[in-house]
Amino acid sequence: MCGIVGYIGSQGAYDILIQGLKRLEYRGYDSAGVALVDTDGCLNVHKAHGKVANLESVAAMGNTNGTIGISHTRWATHGEPTDTNAHPHVSQTGEIALVHNGTIENYAVLKKALTDHGYTFRSETDTEVLVQLIQYIKDTTKCSLFEAVREALLQVEGAYAIAVIEKGDPDTLIAARKASPLVIGVGENETFIASDATPIIGYTDRVIYLKDNEIAVIKRGEPLSIMSLDSNEPSKIDIQKLKLSLAQLEKGGYDTFMLKEIFEQPATLRDCLRGRITDDGARVVLSGVELNKDKFLECERITLVACGTSWHAALIGKRLIQDFCRVPVEVEYASEFRYGNPVLGPKDVVISISQSGETADTLAAIQIAKEKGAFVYGVCNVVGASIPRNTDAGTYIHVGPEIGVASTKAFTGQVTVLTLLALALGQLRGVIDAEKVREVATALKAIPATIEETLKCDAEVQTLSRIFTYAHNFLYLGRGYNYPTALEGALKLKEISYIHAEGYPAAEMKHGPIALIDHEMPSVIIAPSDSLYDKIISNVQQVKSRGGAVVAIVSKGNTAMNDIADYCIEIPSVPECLTPLVASIPLQLLAYYIAVNKGKDVDQPRNLAKSVTVE
Numbered sequence: 001m002c003g004i005v006g007y008i009g010s011q012g013a014y015d016i017l018i019q020g021l022k023r024l025e026y027r028g029y030d031s032a033g034v035a036l037v038d039t040d041g042c043l044n045v046h047k048a049h050g051k052v053a054n055l056e057s058v059a060a061m062g063n064t065n066g067t068i069g070i071s072h073t074r075w076a077t078h079g080e081p082t083d084t085n086a087h088p089h090v091s092q093t094g095e096i097a098l099v100h101n102g103t104i105e106n107y108a109v110l111k112k113a114l115t116d117h118g119y120t121f122r123s124e125t126d127t128e129v130l131v132q133l134i135q136y137i138k139d140t141t142k143c144s145l146f147e148a149v150r151e152a153l154l155q156v157e158g159a160y161a162i163a164v165i166e167k168g169d170p171d172t173l174i175a176a177r178k179a180s181p182l183v184i185g186v187g188e189n190e191t192f193i194a195s196d197a198t199p200i201i202g203y204t205d206r207v208i209y210l211k212d213n214e215i216a217v218i219k220r221g222e223p224l225s226i227m228s229l230d231s232n233e234p235s236k237i238d239i240q241k242l243k244l245s246l247a248q249l250e251k252g253g254y255d256t257f258m259l260k261e262i263f264e265q266p267a268t269l270r271d272c273l274r275g276r277i278t279d280d281g282a283r284v285v286l287s288g289v290e291l292n293k294d295k296f297l298e299c300e301r302i303t304l305v306a307c308g309t310s311w312h313a314a315l316i317g318k319r320l321i322q323d324f325c326r327v328p329v330e331v332e333y334a335s336e337f338r339y340g341n342p343v344l345g346p347k348d349v350v351i352s353i354s355q356s357g358e359t360a361d362t363l364a365a366i367q368i369a370k371e372k373g374a375f376v377y378g379v380c381n382v383v384g385a386s387i388p389r390n391t392d393a394g395t396y397i398h399v400g401p402e403i404g405v406a407s408t409k410a411f412t413g414q415v416t417v418l419t420l421l422a423l424a425l426g427q428l429r430g431v432i433d434a435e436k437v438r439e440v441a442t443a444l445k446a447i448p449a450t451i452e453e454t455l456k457c458d459a460e461v462q463t464l465s466r467i468f469t470y471a472h473n474f475l476y477l478g479r480g481y482n483y484p485t486a487l488e489g490a491l492k493l494k495e496i497s498y499i500h501a502e503g504y505p506a507a508e509m510k511h512g513p514i515a516l517i518d519h520e521m522p523s524v525i526i527a528p529s530d531s532l533y534d535k536i537i538s539n540v541q542q543v544k545s546r547g548g549a550v551v552a553i554v555s556k557g558n559t560a561m562n563d564i565a566d567y568c569i570e571i572p573s574v575p576e577c578l579t580p581l582v583a584s585i586p587l588q589l590l591a592y593y594i595a596v597n598k599g600k601d602v603d604q605p606r607n608l609a610k611s612v613t614v615e
């Protein structure tokens with residue numbers, strides 16, 4: 001949520017900052033801004049509402065010189081997305097510029113105190129309070145910018161990743177973080193800071209993940225210095241090597257990142273599965289489980305916590321773990337769990353699922369689980385993100401950077417890892433027989449090829465999408481393993497086409513949503529040939545007899561639905577527990593093409609952000 005990029009070095013900062021912001025636009029894109037200090041020490045600030053492209057048009061008319069600068073792309077929390085509310089914010093005297101990702105919770109108290117000291121505020125943001133506070137401390141105590149930033153941060157409650165520069169000093173960039181991510185890229189005579197590593201790729205592969213409560217002082221020509229905000233003691237500088245490539249951040253010939261990410265699922269799932277199933281398909285090997293056998297053997301309950309699409313993956317994970325491991329499993333929204341006074345102890349395992357590894361509610365849920373003595377396991381995509389660094393152990397999904405805001409390949413990666421985890425735990429606890437492991441693991445190994453096959457429905461789904469482009473409402477129905485698939489299908493449509501869609505357990509439909517069904521309300525029914533197939537057929541009949549159009553997702557060769565549903569999309573047959581992986585493909589495509597038909601920006605849908613680092 002909000003993206004920050006900063007640069008100090010020998011190159012022109014502006015182009016680097018703009019290019020970096022474009023890579024971070026998935027984090028928010030309602031306004032953007034840049035501040036640079038040129039060689040004469042002048043501070044030049046350019047801001048614009050809307051996307052980074054708007055900022056470029058505005059900045060082109062001004063001074064963009066300088067080899068030091070900070071920049072920001074915003075997802076509004078305090079104040080509307082206007083030019084004035086855009087970052088960087090500048091102190092009243094015009095001397096200090098600051099960009100911020102996070103929320104200053106005690107901003108109202110601080111603002112009142114500063115107002116009493118004669119400060120006036122231009123914007124409605126919490127961020128402006130912080131930059132004014134820094135200026136106030138600097139002026140009243142005559143301290144350095146670093147001292148003032150540090151002192152101000154000690155007075156602030158909330159979450160932040162910030163970058164600060166000062167008029168008259170083209171040689172100093174200050175950055176700090178608490179509960180919002182910040183990465184430092186260490187190049188040859190140049191240093192980058194960013195909310196994630198993507199703006200840094202192509203310049204250097206050496207990065208430092210700033211830790212909570214750390215402040216970095218980056219001075220031209222001097223070694224980087226990182227200190228603890230609380231103790232002011234120097235921190236150990238831990239430089240890590242990035243494994244991302246530029247090609248992973250490009251569209252690769254597709255019109256959008258989302259379409260690229262849908263089509264790369266065979267490849268991403270190959271990466272996700274690599275080395276995790278023995279060649280003979282007889283065993284699943286996850287190092288996070290192997291190294292923590294006692295925790296998984298002792299545990300009496302597993303709780304899955306997540307948000308958004310990751311929560312849908314968690315619902316599938318619950319079924320998988322229950323079926324293969326026979327341990328009680330609960331699934332919680334992280335945002336509810338954290339305030340729900342959960343009953344947890346050392347016999348609990350909490351599994352957090354997150355694509356970004358930065359979701360504020362999921363991070364807070366982890367913290368609570370740890371405080372209560374639970375063993376916390378992470379299923380994450382972004383390597384080195386806050387969640388994997390704050391969990392006791394975990395498994396990466398390894399599907400590569402997901403840039404489209406609507407999650408696709410991360411969802412199938414999460415479900416794949418949860419399937420592996422359920423099998424590994426079932427093996428470990430001796431509750432799943434070898435034959436079942438082999439059957440599921442062998443089918444899972446073949447899932448990349450199965451999804452390749454499934455993607456052949458692309459043209460058919462595109463044609464179908466035209467029939468439904470102007471529907472105002474949709475119902476998505478599924479049962480068992482595919483109730484969460486229905487939720488995910490509905491979420492995809494909502495997110496990118498802005499059509500209202502509801503996911504429901506098919507049998508529950510008759511307790512309410514059936515009242516909505518008429519000829520204007522299409523239903524998408526996920527009906528592979530599984531143990532609940534006969535039951536779902538009667539649910540389809542119930543929809544049809546009320547005049548609703550039905551699109552059914554059915555297993556290849558099963559023609560029984562042809563006479564009942566209006567449209568059938570066939571998917572390859574797989575074991576029941578793997579049907580969500582396959583059935584979600586046509587649902588992703590359907591949402592995608594409906595949104596494209598409506599002319600929507602599928603990669604950057606309105607009001608959403610990929611990484612939600614605020615409550």
Ligand code: G6P
Nearest residue numbers: 307308309310354355356359407
């Ligand atoms: C946002 C994204 C979703 C994502 C959710 C949870 O809402 O737009 O795609 O599912 O956050 O994010 P996480 O990174 O924790 O999976």
